[in-house]
Amino acid sequence: xxxxxxxxxxxxxxxxxxxxxxxxxxADASVRxxxxxxxxxxxxxxxxxxxxPDAEVLDRIMxxxxxxxxxxxxxxxxxxxxxxxxxxxxxxLAVAAALVLAVALGWFSTPDPExxxxxxxxxxxxxxxxxxxxxTHIRQVYRRMDSMRPQSPLSWDEPPVPLxxxxxxxxxxxxxxxxx
Amino acid sequence: xxxxxxxLAGAYAERGDDHAFRILVERxxxxxxxxxxxxxxxxxxxxxxxxxxFIRVIAxxxxxxxxxxxxxxxxxxxxxxxxxxxxxxLRTRKKWQDVPDNEDxxxxxxxxxxxxxxxxxxxxxxxxxxxxxxxxxxxxxxxxVVLLRHESDxxxxxxxxxxxxxxxxxxxxxxxxxxxxRKMLEVxxxxxxx
Numbered sequence: 001x002x003x004x005x006x007x008x009x010x011x012x013x014x015x016x017x018x019x020x021x022x023x024x025x026x027a028d029a030s031v032r033x034x035x036x037x038x039x040x041x042x043x044x045x046x047x048x049x050x051x052x053p054d055a056e057v058l059d060r061i062m063x064x065x066x067x068x069x070x071x072x073x074x075x076x077x078x079x080x081x082x083x084x085x086x087x088x089x090x091x092x093l094a095v096a097a098a099l100v101l102a103v104a105l106g107w108f109s110t111p112d113p114e115x116x117x118x119x120x121x122x123x124x125x126x127x128x129x130x131x132x133x134x135x136t137h138i139r140q141v142y143r144r145m146d147s148m149r150p151q152s153p154l155s156w157d158e159p160p161v162p163l164x165x166x167x168x169x170x171x172x173x174x175x176x177x178x179x180x
Numbered sequence: 181x182x183x184x185x186x187x188l189a190g191a192y193a194e195r196g197d198d199h200a201f202r203i204l205v206e207r208x209x210x211x212x213x214x215x216x217x218x219x220x221x222x223x224x225x226x227x228x229x230x231x232x233x234f235i236r237v238i239a240x241x242x243x244x245x246x247x248x249x250x251x252x253x254x255x256x257x258x259x260x261x262x263x264x265x266x267x268x269x270l271r272t273r274k275k276w277q278d279v280p281d282n283e284d285x286x287x288x289x290x291x292x293x294x295x296x297x298x299x300x301x302x303x304x305x306x307x308x309x310x311x312x313x314x315x316x317x318x319x320x321x322x323x324x325v326v327l328l329r330h331e332s333d334x335x336x337x338x339x340x341x342x343x344x345x346x347x348x349x350x351x352x353x354x355x356x357x358x359x360x361x362r363k364m365l366e367v368x369x370x371x372x373x374x
Contacts, residue, residue, distance in 0.1 A: 006351040015335055034359075041358045041365070045330045048308050050210040051217055053230045058205060061234045065192070065201045069242050 004028065008035045012042060185254035193241040205234060208255060212262050214331030218323065219266040221316060229269060233262040256338045259328070263342060314364040322357035325350055 004025050011022045012035065026032045183191075183200070185207070191200035212233060217226040237258060315323055324343065328334045334342065340350040 002352075005355060006348065009351055009355055010336070013329065013336070015337075037362055038355070038358045041362050044307070044311060044365070045326070045361075048311055048330070051214050052209055053213045054223075054227050057227045057231050058209070061205060061231055061238075062198065062202055064235055065238050066198045 001028075001031070004031050005034055009038065012038055189241060189254055201238075204254075208258060211255065211332040212258060215259065215327045216262055216266055218312070218315060218327040218331060220269060225269065229262070229265045232265050233258065236261050236265070253338065255332070256334060256342065259332050259334060259338075260342055310365075310368055311361075314361050314368070317364060318357055318360055322353045322360065325353040326357045326361075329354060 007017070007020050008022065008025050008031060010016050010020065011025070016022065026035060183203075185204060188197075188200040188204045191197035192204070209230075213226060213230050216229045216233075217223065220226055220229065240261075315326055318326065321343075325339055328339045328342065329336070336347055336350045336354070340347045343350065
């Protein structure tokens, strides 16, 4: 029965199968009633007014149709990213620039031996005469020390001794401790 | 004698005959636009989808001449493009509806109501509006078959191929769609036989 109703629908829309006979299908009362019902609804649907798009839409479509193909968006062919020569060139340049930068940074960050304390060669220190050695008062002090050294039995390197143990002929302005 | 769709499409694809393409667009504009408007129920959106459909047609004809020959009628080929555009739009709209940004908005409001067209629509007194409102209330599968058959003038075989179902399924959907429309029209007291 279900198939018969579908067959009548095909007749209703003018798409009948070759071996289908509408008169035979409508012999059944229920099928005939449904066919009439469907026909009425179809009649109303067919009477609906047609709708059209806005005229500007058609103009835009025709503008696109008349435009040259190059003006439209086209998808570029897929290219494997590791096979692109330009990318390879840029990668090589980037690596070379990084190497040059690293070498330059290493060169300029190495400390100068002349500026680091304790690294001066000994020979250079011995030969160098500092400017403050030439001062006049320093030379006078040295000369006085040299003149005093032969008069004293003491040596700079001996331990200190009390004045009473010193021999006579000592300087007169020196008073022994026990004299008080 | 009017040139066939295939001849017009070939004239445009091979010789760049813009006039032939205009004839094609004007010949099928009501079939394509009626389907799109019934699917999305918004004239502005239907305009956009109509334009997008024919932009795709232009690109396809320029890229692969006569590719529609392998897919049956030229109209069926265009309707497949239009249907894809409509479904893309409906999917996008559903995605946005799934994530409403308004707390007062309820997802349940997006579901089709079971009630009949409102009084405002009925009082409009226009038969076409009432019919369109009734079609809107149909389940999506039934609504699409009605639109493809009545607006786009596709055969049931073409509808089955386009919607990826059997002819029997397409016929069943159409039959139930007409029966449901009959019930709705009875409730709205619209004279069915008028």
